[in-house]
Amino acid sequence: MFSKTRVTEPGPRTQPAAEPEAPRSFDAGFDAPAASATAPRARTAPSVLAADLTVSGNIKTQGDIQVEGTIEGDIRAHQLIVGESATIRGEIVAEEVVVNGRVVGRVRGLKVRLTATARVEGDIIHKTIAIESGAHFEGSVQRQEDPLANGVTPKLAPPAAAKPAASEE
Structure with missing residues (x-):
């Protein structure tokens, strides 16, 4: 047809x-x-970093990544899947983060999901989060409308706009 x-x-x-x-x-x-x-x-298959691969350094892509090995550095991606055998030591910034393995460092994402096999040691800044029963998590959780933004300038701008309005009266 x-x-x-x-x-x-x-x-x-x-x-x-x-x-x-x-x-x-x-x-x-x-x-x-x-x-x-x-x-x-369009949606493509993720780049897969094999279990026997160790990367020392930062990774940045606009695509998707599936990590099964060890990364010592920051990762920035559209979607990141941390495999059960994976270990990441560094900051993660992605629109969607699924953790099945181990992460030591800050996680920033619009959608963050920790599965039952996840081990996260660090802070999570998110818009939405899901933590399955059995996941191990040590750190703090903070919800933000835009966790991918580096600064809080948008939150500071409205109060500054309110102050001149008060001065005009």
Whole structure:
């Protein structure tokens, strides 16, 4: 069914566009990276750091990461899954964090989930949190509307705006 709809509606419109690009068909290698450049915007498979891998240093990506090894450094990602055999020593900043293994350091995330096998030693700053029964957690938990923001400037701005209003009276 879907292929008939695609052929009927966008097919004729796409074909005239494909005809001027026919000479570019020799540049098929360039077309493939363009498709790959579009793919990271969509949901892709996470980068997996194997259990036998040890990384000393910071990791930063806009994609997803699944860690099964040992990381000694900070991690910034869209989504981070800490495997059961993983150990992370450093700060984690991600929109979604799922901890199955061990984390020693601060965790900042919009959604943070500690599974039953999780061991976290450090503070958690979150928008939403879930801690399963059996998870080991030592530290403090703080809820913030935007835990990914480094500063609290947005929270300080409204009171400063209120002060000039009081001065005008």
